[in-house]
Amino acid sequence: MRCLMCEELSFSHICKSCQKENLEPSFYKRNLPLNIPVYSFYKYNDIKDLILTKHSDLGYYIYKILADLSFSKFAEKFTFRGKLISLSIDDHVRHGYSHTAILNSALSSYHIKPTFSKLRAKNEETFSGKSYDERVQSPRDFELKSFEGEDVILVDDIVTTGLTFMEAIHILESEGKNVLFCLSLSDASKDVSFVDACPLLRDL
Numbered sequence: 001m002r003c004l005m006c007e008e009l010s011f012s013h014i015c016k017s018c019q020k021e022n023l024e025p026s027f028y029k030r031n032l033p034l035n036i037p038v039y040s041f042y043k044y045n046d047i048k049d050l051i052l053t054k055h056s057d058l059g060y061y062i063y064k065i066l067a068d069l070s071f072s073k074f075a076e077k078f079t080f081r082g083k084l085i086s087l088s089i090d091d092h093v094r095h096g097y098s099h100t101a102i103l104n105s106a107l108s109s110y111h112i113k114p115t116f117s118k119l120r121a122k123n124e125e126t127f128s129g130k131s132y133d134e135r136v137q138s139p140r141d142f143e144l145k146s147f148e149g150e151d152v153i154l155v156d157d158i159v160t161t162g163l164t165f166m167e168a169i170h171i172l173e174s175e176g177k178n179v180l181f182c183l184s185l186s187d188a189s190k191d192v193s194f195v196d197a198c199p200l201l202r203d204l
């Protein structure tokens, strides 16, 4: 096959040299109200074309590659006093896979237990292309299914306004869960700051 980025012949949908040169993850942070941080690995504009593959079968392979490069590496190094539950936001299966479930699976590690199908939007209307006001007016209306464990992290592929995470945090907290932070593949805000991942990997 050909690499999606450079079009050279490749064994993978994105060749090893493009993975190394263009997709080395960074670590960005922004704070939501309530002081819950959102950490992300890429700026949305830098991987926009890859993210758009989620609307087709190809997205399965691309999200696997992105998840291995970022979420898996994060989970390998992450330590915590106990075990955390990671929840993928709205992991409905479309085109035979769920893109947020792929990201969440990659977190499976000694301290993180990925958990699926617990947080589903009753409002399936997509947020893409909507303004802030339109988003506020059409909340996702999450339904939370019960699960074991109290300490939670949330997983999504794009954070834009942060409203989706906020809504998810709200419902989890109302059920007595403790949301430590959110992890997003990409951040669409221009105001994210680059941070050193080490304190997070060490201190929680």
Ligand SMILES: [Zn+2]
Pocket: 003, 004, 005, 006, 007, 008, 010, 014, 015, 016, 017, 018, 019
């Ligand atoms: Zn390439």
